[in-house]
Amino acid sequence: MIGLISAPTNLGLRPPVPGGTPGTSKAPKALREAGLNRRLVDAGGVELGTVLAGRYVADPDLPAGRLRNQEAILDHSQRLAVRIEQALAAGHSPLVIGGDCSLLTGTGLALSLRGRHGLVHIDGHTDFRHPGNSTSCASLAGEDLAAAVGMHWPSIADVDGMGPYIAPQDVVHIGCRDDDEQLDEVRDVVASVITAAELHALGPCAAAQRALDVVSRPGVAGYWLHIDVDVLDPTFMPAVDSPSPGGLSPDEFTTLLATVAPGALGAEVACFDPDLDPDEDYARLLSDILVTGLGDLGSGATALPA
Template sequence: MITLLSAPSNLGLRPPQRGSVPGTAKAPEALREAGLHTRFAERGAIDGGVVLSARYVDDDDTRAAGHVRNEAALVEHSRRLAARITDVLAAESAPLVIGGDCALLLGAGMASARRGRTGLVHVDGHTDFRHPGNSDESASVAGEALAAAIGYHWPAIADIDGLSPYFAAARTAHIGHRDDDEEQEEVRALLGLVTPAADVIRRGAAAVAADSAAAAGPDGYWLQVDVDVLDASVMPAVDSPDPGGLTAAQLTDLLRELAPRAIGASITVFDPDLDPDGRYARLLVDILDAGLRELGSGIRG
């Protein structure tokens, strides 16, 4: 069984313009309107409700050094999301978290750490590995979530409730960055497996998924999917669209292969403000419907 959890948070993103608010918090309802919940309900999924976050604040003028944007609100939301994911897992259902920005990986990571023996497959057009050790601009967890998830960030976000690392680096597989990603060499040195988008295109989704699942370990893994892994021509409704990404069919195939051994998944960074007629929401619903319908089926009796 799959349980859909809406997590309309934008706390980990920088504002699109000074004083403005990112649109990713609207994604769960935009995808609901495009038919996501109806499609999954037809196959027996249940609606697990909403985990609301506090109000987004552009705090650049007031935030002290050594802190990320919306830090207190982000930590509190991560705790509450982790608790909801934990309840879903305890009910022997697979949580499908619809975000929201990819700082949601903190809450998923906390729940996974409490469960134990859980790997991570991180599907993203960027490595999301900016952190205080390699950048003076660390502040937006949405671009730093993978670093925080394996313990490479300030303890306030990387060690919430003493759970660091949320995922072991050796059991983390990343898929989907572009060839010009600035942190890719550091990530290669740390993670169990790192596969650029170009290799998915060259080798095929099935081969990459099999290798990534093996690297994440035999006991299941959390599946984090940032939709900017898609090529910019396919999915421009994200904050950082880039060329060189996957087609809709390639991402669907990748998710179809990865979903059965995932204990749960999170879908992030779709921005309805950049999709005025809803065409990209409908495309994303098609991808998720076909790619994640067997979420968790390979690890539950």
């Protein structure tokens, strides 16, 4: 049974303009108004409440070795981890509606408490900026995968001594563009990378099966889906903070999700920005994709007890 958790955060993003505030914290409300929650509840899901984040602060003069909104991100991550763990313990398949990609720290913490887990990281970018390859680390939403596999400052990547939250050999990334700055490094670190161009060539079902071959191996207790909607081509989904051409079509995206969702323990959806969707067209499109693609989330998953 899908358990819906709202996580309205924008803490991991840079300001869209000087002095501005990212709009991703409005996504859970916008998607609810577009009918997402009602449709999933009508299909048997349950509402599990909201995990609110702290106030966004732009922090233009960050000291070295520190993320924007770091304390607020850590607080939100720890509270989100508790809510996800409670959902899993109750037998639900959590669907976290965010929010930005900093959500992955909270879900990583929850999963690490339950043993070894895989991750299917579906994103238009690798999100692999880290202190070893950049002097500009500041926004966790562009660094979440690096943090999840232990390649960030310990204050982020080893919260409560639980890092790495996901072992690199249990990670598949799907959806980045061929010009992604960290693509070569990510190919060397994680088990498998399938770019958007490669998915176009393979087809979404074959790409999904390649991912499942990694995250469903013996010894892996289950796997999680991280979904950044900027994996869609901006022709179809421009309401994101970092649109990039060459992405998936709605049909490709829906088929990919529908193929990987049944075996997953849960999923998170990130980086939809309602501020860029004044007519609510993209909220309705995304709701349609998620209802169809994630409607069977967790229906075939087997979770080990905590």
